[in-house]
Amino acid sequence: MSTTEALVKELVEKNGRTRNSLMPVLQGIVQQEHFLSEEALICVAKELDLSAADVYGTASFYTFLDTVPRGKNIIRVCKTITCHMKGKDEVIKAISNALKIKVGETTHDNKFTLLSANCLGWCHKGPVMLINDEVFPELTPQKALEIVEEYAKK
Amino acid sequence: MSKYLVNLKINNMPVAVEEGTTILEAAKRLNFRIPTLCNHPDLTVAGNCRVCVVEVKGARLLAASCATPVSEGMEVFTNSEKVRKARKHIVELLLSEHNADCTKCFKNGHCELQELASEYRIGDHVFLDLVTPESMIQDISSPSIVKDDSKCIRCQRCVRTCAELQGVSALAVVNKGDHQKISTFLNKPLHEVVCTNCGQCINRCPTGALTERNYIEEVWNAIYDPSKFVVVQTAPATRIALGEDLGIPVGERVTGKMVSALKKLGFNKVLDTDFTADLTIMEEGTELLTRLKKALVDKDEKTVLPMMTSCSPGWIKFQEHMYSDMLDNLSTCKSPQQMFGAVAKTYYADKINIKAQDMIVVSIMPCVAKKFECERPEMRDSGYQDVDYVLTTRELAMMIKQAGIDFHKLDEDHYDSILGESSGAAVIFGATGGVMEAALRTAYEIVTGREVPFTNLNIQPVRGMEGIKDATIKIKNVKPEWSFLEGVDLHVAIAHGLANARQLMEKVRRGEAVYHFIEVMGCPGGCLGGGGQPIPTSPEIRKKRAEAIYSEDEDMPIRKSHENPEVLEIYKEFLGEPLSHKSHDLLHTHYKPRKRY
Ligand code: SF4
Ligand code: SF4
Ligand code: SF4
Ligand code: FES
Ligand code: FES
Numbered sequence: 172m173s174t175t176e177a178l179v180k181e182l183v184e185k186n187g188r189t190r191n192s193l194m195p196v197l198q199g200i201v202q203q204e205h206f207l208s209e210e211a212l213i214c215v216a217k218e219l220d221l222s223a224a225d226v227y228g229t230a231s232f233y234t235f236l237d238t239v240p241r242g243k244n245i246i247r248v249c250k251t252i253t254c255h256m257k258g259k260d261e262v263i264k265a266i267s268n269a270l271k272i273k274v275g276e277t278t279h280d281n282k283f284t285l286l287s288a289n290c291l292g293w294c295h296k297g298p299v300m301l302i303n304d305e306v307f308p309e310l311t312p313q314k315a316l317e318i319v320e321e322y323a324k325k
Numbered sequence: 326m327s328k329y330l331v332n333l334k335i336n337n338m339p340v341a342v343e344e345g346t347t348i349l350e351a352a353k354r355l356n357f358r359i360p361t362l363c364n365h366p367d368l369t370v371a372g373n374c375r376v377c378v379v380e381v382k383g384a385r386l387l388a389a390s391c392a393t394p395v396s397e398g399m400e401v402f403t404n405s406e407k408v409r410k411a412r413k414h415i416v417e418l419l420l421s422e423h424n425a426d427c428t429k430c431f432k433n434g435h436c437e438l439q440e441l442a443s444e445y446r447i448g449d450h451v452f453l454d455l456v457t458p459e460s461m462i463q464d465i466s467s468p469s470i471v472k473d474d475s476k477c478i479r480c481q482r483c484v485r486t487c488a489e490l491q492g493v494s495a496l497a498v499v500n501k502g503d504h505q506k507i508s509t510f511l512n513k514p515l516h517e518v519v520c521t522n523c524g525q526c527i528n529r530c531p532t533g534a535l536t537e538r539n540y541i542e543e544v545w546n547a548i549y550d551p552s553k554f555v556v557v558q559t560a561p562a563t564r565i566a567l568g569e570d571l572g573i574p575v576g577e578r579v580t581g582k583m584v585s586a587l588k589k590l591g592f593n594k595v596l597d598t599d600f601t602a603d604l605t606i607m608e609e610g611t612e613l614l615t616r617l618k619k620a621l622v623d624k625d626e627k628t629v630l631p632m633m634t635s636c637s638p639g640w641i642k643f644q645e646h647m648y649s650d651m652l653d654n655l656s657t658c659k660s661p662q663q664m665f666g667a668v669a670k671t672y673y674a675d676k677i678n679i680k681a682q683d684m685i686v687v688s689i690m691p692c693v694a695k696k697f698e699c700e701r702p703e704m705r706d707s708g709y710q711d712v713d714y715v716l717t718t719r720e721l722a723m724m725i726k727q728a729g730i731d732f733h734k735l736d737e738d739h740y741d742s743i744l745g746e747s748s749g750a751a752v753i754f755g756a757t758g759g760v761m762e763a764a765l766r767t768a769y770e771i772v773t774g775r776e777v778p779f780t781n782l783n784i785q786p787v788r789g790m791e792g793i794k795d796a797t798i799k800i801k802n803v804k805p806e807w808s809f810l811e812g813v814d815l816h817v818a819i820a821h822g823l824a825n826a827r828q829l830m831e832k833v834r835r836g837e838a839v840y841h842f843i844e845v846m847g848c849p850g851g852c853l854g855g856g857g858q859p860i861p862t863s864p865e866i867r868k869k870r871a872e873a874i875y876s877e878d879e880d881m882p883i884r885k886s887h888e889n890p891e892v893l894e895i896y897k898e899f900l901g902e903p904l905s906h907k908s909h910d911l912l913h914t915h916y917k918p919r920k921r922y
Binding site: 209212213216217221222223224225226227231232238 | 488497499500509519
């Protein structure tokens with residue numbers, strides 16, 4: 172059994188075999204593997220007795236359920252209007268230069284993926300970014316770089 | 326339990342309908358037509374297109390009539406100013422995202438969206454044109470189906486069809502917002518996923534987003550090519566539905582006219598798949614009896630029961646994907662279409678002195694999966710591709726129109742001989758339960774020497790539109806050579822539509838039901854509801870087509886496959902006997918497991 176298969180089985184054990192458990196299972200996989208591989212999607216379809224297209228359809232609806240490989244740490248900078256006006260472009264530029272990747276790309280060492288995101292609900296403290304599950308408000312380019320460096324050391 | 330009646334008014338006319346009725350249905354009772362796109366009589370309610378909106382007095386918002394049940398005292402207006410304006414805007418919005426190049430579209434003239442646009446005289450672009458280059462994606466990977474995302478209005482009829490009727494869910498809604506589209510697992514080409522090519526989604530797509538791969542030009546070219554001898558075969562269910570696309574009412578049989586038209590189109594010989602349907606019964610009936618003997622008497626472990634029919638290529642592909650552990654249950658008989666091709670390019674070609682390589686075999690089928698089937702590598706037993714082109718009933722109607730033939734005025738003509746004679750048992754292959762009935766008429770008589778014990782040979786228990794039917798036939802007073810079947814209760818089951826087939830397979834797998842013989846047809850209603858039949862389709866339409874099929878059967882002078890003189894002759898002259906070596910070479914095949922996901 173591959174690690175993905177084992178992971179899916181374990182998540183299905185925990186969350187149940189009904190359609191309702193589709194979301195928690197998909198989220199569980201993303202937490203471990205950072206994205207949903209073809210193998211993972213098929214395993215889920217098999218375990219929950221759903222069609223693979225169905226599982227993919229659900230996954231593709233959610234921005235946070237990626238179906239392309241992602242780095243260990245996913246940086247999402249809010250791109251919506253408030254954060255835009257408060258300077259998200261500079262933040263992105265700084266990170267992009269430091270990590271030598273464009274938005275949508277992953278570093279060679281697989282440590283970081285840089286993405287943009289829709290409003291994260293922190294408009295009053297924009298610009299904000301999310302690294303994995305953690306929110307970082309009131310960014311400046313300088314501050315953003317320091318935070319990313321912290322993660323690089325982890 | 327009688328249901329509670331609800332009183333309401335539609336356009337000021339009072340009506341009383343059962344509780345739970347939608348406004349749309351109630352309006353239909355009063356003969357008010359409300360346009361619909363996402364709604365379909367075979368499918369659950371989706372309520373996503375909004376063209377069916379109506380005004381309900383006192384309500385702030387317009388209501389989607391297909392998704393709103395009536396309530397007591399309701400006052401509905403189906404054509405108020407507000408409704409008309411909204412409806413027109415909705416159509417305009419749909420068109421703003423639509424690649425409306427109608428003149429180049431296969432659905433031109435048969436499109437529900439086009440019809441609405443024409444009714445509402447949609448003129449200038451009121452909204453921004455949002456057709457993007459990314460939406461201009463056509464998937465032509467399948468030999469049966471063309472999927473054109475630029476024509477899709479995301480009504481999701483196809484998604485519901487594939488899930489609810491076919492239990493396949495090869496199609497799903499993916500992404501969201503302006504990126505939303507109908508797609509496959511990881512957006513793979515259709516031929517790489519679990520799609521069975523049944524074409525049921527085509528039958529329900531209101532636009533040109535899902536259509537059959539059409540081979541009309543190829544067939545015209547073959548007809549015009551003087552070096553080719555072009556024979557055409559027509560499947561049972563085509564003769565009771567072709568008229569629908571040519572202005573003839575549903576349920577009217579057009580067998581003789583269809584033969585006439587085919588001759589006028591220039592086919593060298595007009596022959597009948599019904600002939601090979603009879604041949605199928607000889608082979609499959611014998612195969613069943615042989616399997617019963619091997620399993621019940623010889624206790625042969627390799628012989629598995631129930632035996633399952635194999636005429637429906639959508640069902641076959643379904644089985645290869647979903648139940649690949651049960652492929653040994655499938656009869657090894659090819660479908661009648663493929664038996665025809667194999668026999669045409671060998672036995673028949675020899676008889677009429679035509680070289681197989683100069684012969685083109687065209688099929689007229691109620692099916693789009695047959696387009697895939699004829700290209701299967703297993704289907705070349707004549708040394709050539711046995712069947713060259715498959716046209717749907719719809720494509721034939723188009724050819725007849727192109728040729729300027731006035732179908733109404735055509736005289737009735739007869740199939741050419743040989744390979745043109747058939748029995749009533751063959752015609753009923755077109756309806757769910759028909760193959761079972763045909764097989765029983767023959768097998769019972771082989772075993773007992775008597776006709777099946779049903780009035781007028783009509784085996785009613787296997788007929789009808791129930792999703793899964795089962796029946797038991799008691800076999801009594803058998804001939805000495807079949808003594809092992811004396812007193813045996815033959816258990817049979819029939820499913821149509823792949824969602825029903827799946828249910829039946831699960832039952833068989835769990836051992837909940839023990840059957841000897843199972844008939845499955847991939848499409849709802851059997852071939853008469855096939856993916857290549859005239860559009861629209863509905864339970865009522867399929868019921869009428871079924872009635873036409875059974876009356877065609879009753880009117881046939883021969884009702885049993887084993888009495889077809891041309892079938893007897895091909896055994897005498899060429900095949901020897903059912904399941905002979907030659908039969909195995911030409912008329913039987915094998916199946917291969919395919920990816921489950
Ligand atoms: S799908 Fe209908 S409206 Fe669209 S281009 Fe084709 S015929 Fe025209
Ligand atoms: S052809 Fe049949 S199986 Fe394939 S997508 Fe359409 S409905 Fe589903
Ligand atoms: S492909 Fe056809 S049936 Fe499916 S959503 Fe698009 S328009 Fe509707
Ligand atoms: S706009 Fe960035 S968090 Fe709301
Ligand atoms: S037909 Fe009612 S919402 Fe589409």
